[in-house]
Amino acid sequence: MTRLSRYFSWLLLGGLGLSLLLPQSSALAANQIVNQQTELSSGDLIRGVAYPSVYYLGADGLRYVFPNEKTYRTWYSDFSTVKQISDDQLGQIQIGGNVTYKPGMKMVKINTDPKTYAVAPGGYLHWIENENLATTIFGTDWPNQIDDIPDAFFTNYHLGASLNDASSYQLNNVRLATVDVNHDKSLTAPAIFTITHAGYSPIDLHIPLGQSIRFVNQDTSQHTATADDLSWGSGTLAPNAEFVHTFTSEGTYTFFDSYNSRHTGAVYVTPKN
Structure with a gap:
């Protein structure tokens, strides 16, 4: 060992x-x-x-x-x-x-698929179509730069277009474009709703698709943020507790406080810029 x-x-x-x-x-x-x-x-x-x-x-x-x-x-x-x-x-x-592999650091494959992939930002995988292309991009040592990903983790990635030209995957540019996990996953700070005895503040928010919302209970009593259709919710939020939610599609999402149903709010999710 x-x-x-x-x-x-x-x-x-x-x-x-x-x-x-x-x-x-x-x-x-x-x-x-x-x-x-x-x-x-x-x-x-x-x-x-x-x-x-x-x-x-x-x-x-x-x-x-x-x-x-x-x-x-x-x-x-x-x-x-x-x-x-x-x-x-x-x-x-x-x-x-x-977390997925840092783009440009390794090539990956799975045991049940003979294809070797280059990793791009956002967890996208691009099949490297031939050995000559792998040599051009990763050098003559490319066979030693391949990691096997367990099948269970392969679903963390997305399949992109295959690579047949080295100009579409320039190694240094790929590495420099993804300095950390935040950049790789395009993570941004959430929009914030505070909750007090007076209700939600603000009452509504407009956010682009992909941005999260955070509910922060600033009251001394318990509250919730519960979807009107009950499709999502914070559960009981004790004083100072927080809840983060991310919507996966555009639309209008209304919610209420289970401890005081007169307190309501809405999130308007718009197309990503």
Whole structure:
């Protein structure tokens, strides 16, 4: 067993695949933070106390899972910037999805498909049609730059057009265009509704498709943000609790407070710019 292999173990999170774990020595040395609230910023790498899985904190306020070590290593060389936060604080941050390979760092394939793909921003995969093209883009060492992706994680990606010309995938440009996960996933800061005894503020918001909304309970009482058609909802929000939601299609989305149905609001999702 290699030295690197001894350092890592993996944790199965039901329905979420495998998330990356810190070296056990780091986990044992970590301070036991119980209820402390750590100041966080978009782009932070975070982990809890009970389970040392590492997540990326997106600009949309959600945390993103690294499916495995190989994915993590395309973005980071070590764990020196990981912040430990309390399990309670971690649990308040919703999961937004899985991190995909950093574009331009590796080619990928799956065991059940002989095709080799180049990774582009947004998790798009482009089939490299022949070996000569792979050599032109990735060099003569290209066979050693291919990683196998488990079939279960292949659904995190999108299939794009195949590549038959190196000019359509210039390696340096691809790498420079995606400096972090926020850029790769086009994540932006959410629009915010605050909730108080007087209701929602503002009453409505217009947002482009892809932008999230965040509800923040600034009252001393419990509240909710519940869709009129019950298709989505925050559940009970205790004082200071937050809820983030992302709409997947354009339209008008109305909602109400289950604790006071006279308090209503709306989100108007418009085409993405």
